[in-house]
Amino acid sequence: MNGKDYSSGMVELRIPAQAEYIQLVRTVIGEIAAIDPNLSLGRIADLRLAVSEAVTNAYREHTRQNLDDQIVVRCDLTKGKIEIEINDQGAGFNPNEIPDLPNVEDPERLNHESGVGFSLIRELSDETIVETGKNGTKVRLIFNLNNG
16 A cells, blocks of 8 residues: 555535536546545446435435525545544434345345435445534445545
């Protein structure tokens, strides 16, 4: 592992709550993650998928509540980890109320239509933190660079 510090500092994207911007966020965040060669291509793919799911959830909540506010995505590549924070103005949710999904090979898995995205986010990231309040919801995804 290279000892060089690839910290890029904070990058912030402010996007309209429109589906067309989800791919843009996924691409930009993936390219920021790729700056550090210690993050494998597989982990970058995991990161992109988790970010897509989180931004999609924010977009859906804004659409459901007819909110015009922007979704804010912050990415911080620091030594040893990359943190992505997705902020929306939605009402929020309690992540503890989302049941764990059955194993992929279990036929019962087919009966779960909602909660799949957040379960996937939790599985792909090393740490997932959700904060909800009167100013919206903040989902923070942390990927450790040494888990390549």
